[in-house]
Amino acid sequence: MVKHDVKDIGLAGQGKLRIEWAEMEMPVLRSIKEQFSKGKPLKGMRMAACLHVTTETANLMETLKAGGAEVALCASNPLSTQDDVAASLVKNSDIPVFAIKGEDNDTYYKHIMDLLSFAPHLTMDDGADVVSVLHKERQDLLSNVIAGTEETTTGVIRLRAMAEKGVLRYPIIAVNDALTKHLFDNRYGTGQSTMDGILRATNRLIAGAVFVVCGYGWCGRGVAMRARGMGARVVVTEINPLKALEATMDGYDVMPVMDAAKIGNIFVTVTGNINVISEKCFGVMNDGAIVCNSGHFNAEIELKALTEMAVGRREIRPFVEEFTLPNKRRIYVLGEGRLINLASAEGHPSSVMDMSFANQALCSAYAVTKHEGLKNTVYSVPEEIDREIAKLKLKSMGIKIDKLTKAQSDYLKSWEMGT
Incomplete structure (x- = not known):
């Protein structure tokens, strides 16, 4: 072998x-x-x-x-x-x-x-x-x-x-x-599989929840789309003004991550950066907040800071770890902060x-x-x-599409022809 x-x-x-x-x-x-x-x-x-x-x-x-x-x-x-x-x-x-x-x-x-x-x-x-x-x-x-x-x-x-x-x-x-x-895998794949991972890990109702998506790249777009489709109020956090504007035009609430931390029920990071959800965020989150990641590395969540803040820690369900803070509020981290769509689901x-x-x-x-x-x-x-x-x-998929006619192809290559 x-x-x-x-x-x-x-x-x-x-x-x-x-x-x-x-x-x-x-x-x-x-x-x-x-x-x-x-x-x-x-x-x-x-x-x-x-x-x-x-x-x-x-x-x-x-x-x-x-x-x-x-x-x-x-x-x-x-x-x-x-x-x-x-x-x-x-x-x-x-x-x-x-x-x-x-x-x-x-x-x-x-x-x-x-x-x-x-x-x-x-x-x-x-x-x-x-x-x-x-x-x-x-x-x-x-x-x-x-x-x-x-x-x-x-x-x-x-x-x-x-x-x-x-x-x-x-x-x-x-x-x-x-x-x-990225137009399909990142958007439709990440969107569906992230929701699948969250549901398998938590069995929580998405409808009515404040669902915070950190990052509005193609992965973030997909996650936000699916969360809204399940009835969540979706909040997007961004650092890029163009993506923030796009998220706004797409109908989502857009705000800084610290503001979102105060109101969110479920948080998903999809940025590719570090410490997107930071120690300061944990300090203002509501009791029972659920935090997970669908970016590649678990560094998007400042887990070391959360561990140091916590006075209690236990696994309450498979892939769900409870951190109790000094003020008695509990924060739940899914899949050790690693890719939740693969940690608790099938990708x-x-x-x-x-x-x-x-x-x-x-x-x-x-x-x-x-x-x-x-x-x-x-x-x-x-x-x-x-x-x-x-x-x-x-x-x-059995789908056929049109082809350019010779006249259309010639038109696209020309500059002489106008209106």
Whole structure:
């Protein structure tokens, strides 16, 4: 059996069935897998993937393997692993996996080092931790790496900072920036799965609650949309005046986070920054306030400060931790402040991850053929890949669209023709 560190290999049968269930709703990735099986565009490539170990990710790994790659996988978040899926990938697909749901911080980074021991040619990241560890601790392996991809807003922010400082040693394609990723995955995927995670963890009624969304990027838009659809009064906090104006025009209350802290019942952070909900916020929150995060890292909530403030702490439900403050008010943190849609739920629906992972697969193949002409910086997904994925998705849904006539095409290219 391939190298691995998973919770229980005996869960492989259950995981295989769930992987098949997800695959049914991933027609774009399925068609790419068929192409890859014939053309083998990744032949000879060792790929190190640090992603959420879910049923959808399993289908991506099998697609990459079909394309000829030697793939290894570790978790990009300590609480996002689906243990049965990890077991199935090892036993049924012969893919090395290093991931256990609930692993501590030391194990998390040990698993990244296990992943890097395969000396990858390509990296596939969800938060840029593999790239960071490579550059800090395994620089000896950098000469092997020809390119990488990054899935998240948070990761792209980190990688662009590296590129601007001139320390990034190989090109990265920002899959997150693809329109077929962030317009759908971030908005519809995060919106639905975040609400799913909150409901599974708390079983609280959303209707009538004051629901605070910190950040109005595509993820924030999705969460706000779904919360309003369930009857909440939605409040948005922002630092960007354009996004704040957009949220206002979309019909939400917009205010500073300290003002929202005084009235909110449920808080969700989706910013990619640190200490968005801070010690000061905890000091004014109502008794019973629920705090969670759907940004990549739990640093969005100042958990250390809350822990130091608390005079009592206990787990009152799975994925729900109660912090009692000196004034007897109780604050509830969901899923240790980590991605609540993966901590207590199953992450994004397969049909939306279909497009995101199609981008990962096609961008990996693109990187193999084009890497010699790329600089050590962060690139957007080529427009032709974005459009091809959109076309494949529409085709799978049985939707047809119009094409330009020759006259229309000529008109768009001309400047002589006016009104």
